[in-house]
Amino acid sequence: MNTGSAKWQRTLFIASFIVPTLAFFSLFTIYPVAKGLYYSLFEWSGMSQDKEFIGLDNFKELFQDPIVWRAIGNDYFLVLGKIIGIMVLATFFAVALTRFNFKLAGFMRSIFFIPNVISVVVIGVLWSFIYNPQIGFLNAFLSLFTEEKVTIAWLGFMNHTIWMLLPPAIWAGIGFYMILLIAAIQNIPASFFEAAELEGAGQWRQFRSITVPLIWEQMKVSILNIMMTTLNGSFVIVWIMTEGGPDNSTQVMGSYLYQMAFRQYHFGFAAAIGVLILVLSLITTVVLQRLLRNETVELS
Numbered sequence: 001m002n003t004g005s006a007k008w009q010r011t012l013f014i015a016s017f018i019v020p021t022l023a024f025f026s027l028f029t030i031y032p033v034a035k036g037l038y039y040s041l042f043e044w045s046g047m048s049q050d051k052e053f054i055g056l057d058n059f060k061e062l063f064q065d066p067i068v069w070r071a072i073g074n075d076y077f078l079v080l081g082k083i084i085g086i087m088v089l090a091t092f093f094a095v096a097l098t099r100f101n102f103k104l105a106g107f108m109r110s111i112f113f114i115p116n117v118i119s120v121v122v123i124g125v126l127w128s129f130i131y132n133p134q135i136g137f138l139n140a141f142l143s144l145f146t147e148e149k150v151t152i153a154w155l156g157f158m159n160h161t162i163w164m165l166l167p168p169a170i171w172a173g174i175g176f177y178m179i180l181l182i183a184a185i186q187n188i189p190a191s192f193f194e195a196a197e198l199e200g201a202g203q204w205r206q207f208r209s210i211t212v213p214l215i216w217e218q219m220k221v222s223i224l225n226i227m228m229t230t231l232n233g234s235f236v237i238v239w240i241m242t243e244g245g246p247d248n249s250t251q252v253m254g255s256y257l258y259q260m261a262f263r264q265y266h267f268g269f270a271a272a273i274g275v276l277i278l279v280l281s282l283i284t285t286v287v288l289q290r291l292l293r294n295e296t297v298e299l300s
Contacts (some may be wrong), residue, residue, distance in 0.1 A: 034212035041269035046267030058272035059171065068273070071080035071251040072280070074162050078169060078252065079230045079284075085170035086177055090222070094173070094181035095207060099193075109182070120172065120233075124240030125147050127129055127168040131241075144231075155242055162250050169237060177222045220292045227288060231281045253277050 040058050042051040062068055093112060095104045115123065120158050128136045131154035142150040188210065196206045212219070234255025238244060244251040244259060253258075253273055261270035 036271045036274045037266055037276075039273050041220055042268045044268045045265040046270075047265060051268075054258070054268070058269050059275075061269060062272050062276060064196045067248050067256060068249055068253075068276075070073045070248065071253045071256045074250060075231055075234060075280075076251045077162060078165065078234050079227050081166045082173065082230055084168055085166065085227050086226055087219065087223060089170070090174050090177040090181055092179045093212065093217070097178075098182055098185045099206075099211075100205070109179065109233075112178055115172045116170075116175045120236045122238055123168055123172050126239050132162060158246055158248055158249050161242060161246065164236060165241060165250065168241070169234070172237075174225065177226075180218055181215060182220060184218040185211060188214050197285060220289075224288055225286060225294060227284055228281060229283065231277060253280075 008246065013069065039051075041055060042055060043054045043057070044051040093108075096102070097108060102108065132149045133139060133153040133156075136154070139150040139152055142152075155161050158166075192210050192214075193206055196210060201209065227279070234252045235258060238250055238252050238255045239258065242250045243254045247257075253276065257270045257273040257277070260266045260273065
């Protein structure tokens with residue numbers, strides 16, 4: 001076989017993998033993004049064939065809308081809250097289930113992972129019942145310690161309802177990241193910990209000096225994934241539990257996009273919100289990657 005024929009076959013083999021992937025990526029990612037950017041330049045209800053080109057007017061309206069700024073603040077509040085809550089709890093349970101000899105470790109992993117199998121819609125409905133002022137579990141539990149029945153409307157506070165969305169969001173995400181970190185910890189040779197114990201290092205010192213440096217890449221991936229899924233996916237749990245209320249106090253960019261597009265039929269403006277979500281996601285990813293940049297520690 002001559003050299004030219006071998007190169008052609010190699011090129012054809014590589015293209016057979018690249019072209020289908022590129023086609024799917026272009027069809028389901030590049031094209032929707034480009035179409036969303038195109039629609040953001042029009043005044044359009046989304047229901048008619050008539051679109052009026054208005055240039056950047058949707059973006060001007062976007063930055064003058066106080067609800068948009070509130071939604072951005074709520075999104076980043078959820079990002080920060082979920083990163084702290086999920087990473088702290090997932091890391092704690094991952095270390096506890098790998099470094100200590102629990103007889104029911106396998107069972108506990110399954111229990112923690114159950115919320116990841118449940119639909120986000122089901123989680124939202126479940127926690128709505130937990131917070132229900134009349135029949136909710138939370139008020140029923142608090143009523144055990146009071147003389148009168150507690151009937152707090154947990155999802156009815158103007159300034160604090162957004163805090164009530166953190167527990168279900170954190171609860172739903174712990175299991176997946178715990179499993180990811182468990183896999184990383186189990187790849188650390190036991191001899192590292194044995195040597196540290198011989199040197200007199202306690203569990204906390206081993207955690208700081210061995211565990212964290214050697215699983216840092218997995219922790220960084222987890223943090224970035226939490227950020228991206230929150231900025232792009234908080235819509236579901238917010239809409240199921242509060243529909244952005246009361247008085248738009250829990251709006252996130254995704255829920256406000258849905259409201260403007262399919263409730264108020266302001267589709268061009270909704271497309272502009274979608275573009276804003278994309279831009280903020282990219283900027284936040286770059287910033288987080290720089291903040292989390294650390295010297296990689298490799299096993300030798």
